[in-house]
Every structure is written in C-alpha cells, then in structure tokens.
Amino acid sequence: MIEEAIMSPAKTDPPAVAPRDPMACLFVHISVANLSEIEAAFGAKAREQAFERLLLSVRQTIGQERIEAHRSLGIIEVTMRLSRMPRRKRTAMLAEQIRALALATPLNSDKGPFFVIPAITAIPFLPGRSEREIARLKAYDYADRQRPLAHARTEAASYRADMKSAAELLGQLVNGRAAFAHQAIAGTGQGLPPLYHESLLRTGDDDGAFEACEMAILAVERLDLSFAMDARLAAIAVDRLEHDATLRLGINISARSSSFHRFGRHTMWNRLRDRLKDRPEVACRLTLEITETADFASLEEACEFVAGFRQLGVRIALDDFGTGRRSIEQAARLAVDIIKIDGSFVRHASDVAGAFATFLHLVRLGSSLGATVIVEGIETAQQADMARQAGANGLQGYHLARPILGPRLPGTLQTASILHLDMFRALQSSGNDIAAERSERIGSLAEWDNHARD
Incomplete structure (x- = not known):
C-alpha cells in the first residue's frame, strides 16, 4: 500500500x-x-x-x-x-x-x-x-x-502472479487496448428508461477481441494500486458524460480508493471533485460503485468521500452487497444512494425452497437504509419476477441486457498518467x-x- x-x-x-x-x-x-x-x-x-x-x-x-x-x-x-x-x-x-x-x-x-x-x-x-x-x-x-x-x-x-497481472492490465490501458462494456440497469416499472449503464472494464488485443478482466482488477486491488486507476477511469466516464448529455454511467471503484486524503490533496479524486463542482448537470449522471472485495482503508474517510461526492450530485452505490466485507453498520454510516444485492441471492431464492425469505430480508434491509435497491445477476424471467415481488427498484443481468462494448479508452504515453496526475512526466527508463x-x-x-x- x-x-x-x-x-x-x-x-x-x-x-x-x-x-x-x-x-x-x-x-x-x-x-x-x-x-x-x-x-x-x-x-x-x-x-x-x-x-x-x-x-x-x-x-x-x-x-x-x-x-x-x-x-x-x-x-x-x-x-x-x-x-x-x-x-x-x-x-x-x-x-x-x-x-x-x-x-x-x-x-x-x-x-x-x-x-x-x-x-x-x-x-x-x-x-x-x-x-x-x-x-x-x-x-x-x-x-x-x-x-x-x-x-x-x-x-x-x-x-x-499479481504483479504480472497488474503490469499487463496497466500496460493495456497505456496502449489503448481497453474499453468499457456498458450494461443497462433496468427499472422495475413498465416502459421506464434504464436507471443508468454500468461501465465494465474490458481489455483486448490489436485484433479487437475484448474480454472481461476481473482477475487482473483484483490483482491490482490486492497490490493496493487501484486508487488512481479508479479515478482515472472515472475521469474518462466524466469526459463521456460531458460529451453526451443523454448518458448516465456507473463506474466500479475499490473500497481502498474511497478517500480524499490517503494519497495527498492533489490526487485525481480531488481534481475530479473540483471539476464536477462546476458541472452539476454532469455530476448527477455519474454513479460510483464501491466494490465488496477489499476493506476500507478508513471508514471515516470513506464516509467523507461518499458525502463529498453526494453533495455534488454524484450517486454512490455499494456493489455486491451481502457477500463481501460490508457490514450493516458500515452501510448505514456510509448513507449511500444505491445498494446492489449480489446475484447469488436471487439465484439461490429461485433454486432452494425457503431461500426467498433471506432474499426478501436483504432487499427490505437495503430499502430501510434509504437506498435504491438493485438486484444483480438476473438471468431468468422467474428471477426478475422474484426481484420485483421483493420490492427491488432496479434489475441487472443478462436476461434484461447484455453488456455492449463501447469505443476504446484513450491510451496514454505512460503508466504514471494512469496511476498518477497527468501534470507529471513519467520516468521512461529501464532498470x-x-x-x-x-x-x-x-x-x-x-x-x-x-x-x-x-
């Protein structure tokens, strides 16, 4: 770290x-x-x-x-x-x-x-x-x-192995061999537009074949290198929101990234916050999804991070709720806008007798915290009906919409532009x-x- x-x-x-x-x-x-x-x-x-x-x-x-x-x-x-x-x-x-x-x-x-x-x-x-x-x-x-x-x-x-995966992922970002695949999150009402599109990172080769890179992202997170990569990808999302006023995008970030202080006062999160202060019409169309795969470096700083972006109109979501490291107390203190229930619960509810009660409890718990509740992993019509019956506000999964690959992300000349502020020139030297x-x-x-x- x-x-x-x-x-x-x-x-x-x-x-x-x-x-x-x-x-x-x-x-x-x-x-x-x-x-x-x-x-x-x-x-x-x-x-x-x-x-x-x-x-x-x-x-x-x-x-x-x-x-x-x-x-x-x-x-x-x-x-x-x-x-x-x-x-x-x-x-x-x-x-x-x-x-x-x-x-x-x-x-x-x-x-x-x-x-x-x-x-x-x-x-x-x-x-x-x-x-x-x-x-x-x-x-x-x-x-x-x-x-x-x-x-x-x-x-x-x-x-x-983690270092190799991290070097490969960051290298693909540097060389412009990455893209977002946008997956729509549907509202539960009839005829409603998507709540927003989650932007899922994909990496590829020069031939244009792109694939998911979850394992490499987890390696970057385990090495504690995800903080400014997350902010960099969020900044690219803001670029696209500024370019197209009809878009509503969500970006995944590590819990380790959620701090305005941990890496100094001039990091990309602070610059992004300053940028959004003057663009409320852009901020209100951005959602930052905090993942469950790592602990917060500081819960107090995470609460400040959430509150700071929410004040600008940015929505904050807790991703994969119920399976990871977030406790009910943490969810209550963070006061996020959206809680996303992990898809394993709705799958279990549809396959195992009596499991619907657990799923219903999770959805109601999210609602009791004042959050919009989205159920992930919807793969069948039965699961969609169960989520609606439980009172979910949004649905996400292949049954409703598959991720659609967007244009390649802009490449950079150096890894430092991804990991750190663009104002610094990278050290282009060998060992x-x-x-x-x-x-x-x-x-x-x-x-x-x-x-x-x-």
Missing part, C-alpha cells in the same frame, strides 16, 4: 509550525512499502533495483535538498526547508511526484515485472539539531506503526538506467508553486 502519513497537529501533536514560516523545516521518511515482498518474490537483486528506483525518484524530485540513503535498511531520509508554500500543500505535492516517478513503469527481473510502491511520512520541525532528531524519531515511529498495514503478506508465487542514477531532474518546486496557485 502506498501510505502517505503527513502528520497533523490534532493527531500527532508535532511542534507548532507556522504554515509559511520561512525557517520551518520538514523531515521526510521514505521507503519502499513492498520492499520485503519484492525481495521474497523476486530476489535480492530486485530489492536493490527497487531501492535505486525510489532513490532516483527522490533525487529528481528534491534536487539539492538534504538526502541520506540507508540502503541496508531500505530507508531514505530527507531534510528540507519550507519557505516556498504552506507545509501540507508542498508535502502533498512532493509525495505525489515521488510516487509518480517511482511507479511510472514496472521494473523487470528474471522472475517477472514488479512495481515499486513508496511509503512517505513527513514531520515538521523548527531548525535545530535536537528538534530534527525529535522529528526523525516521530517519523520512524509512525512508519513502523504503519508498516503492518502497508501490504498483506502473500506467498511469493502469488505475489509474482539499468535506474541503477546508473541518471541525473536528469523531472519537475521543480517552481512548477509546484505555479500549480498550487492555479
């Missing part, structure tokens, strides 16, 4: 620092969040490659700031002054560029490709040796406490270039200042 822990006074009680104090400093602890997984799955040489990629990314971002590299520990320390912009804004943008460079392209090893996932912790302090040491201890303490959450420990072969530590610097603090004022 990419974990940016920018400490706030309310949570960590750091030294009081005026936001624009010309003498204020920042201690930054930077490491590879998945370094142990890389070493276990890809070997010691890959570990060295990963650290050198991160170190070069830091050097290209920081420039002449003070950098200390501890290769044996896999840790980089940076001490910098904060005279150019408010602390939190500069720190967020610094973290954003380091991540963009480190994740620009996968590195290759003899056991397969892998991504370098940075973890960044920043603590402010006033000039002075003792103050810096206190900030350093706080940063290490926080990083140590976050490390068990950084990435689920997995068996080496499974980790390699050998990384080891050689090319001196080219990408971006500058002056560019950050200009972006912050825009």
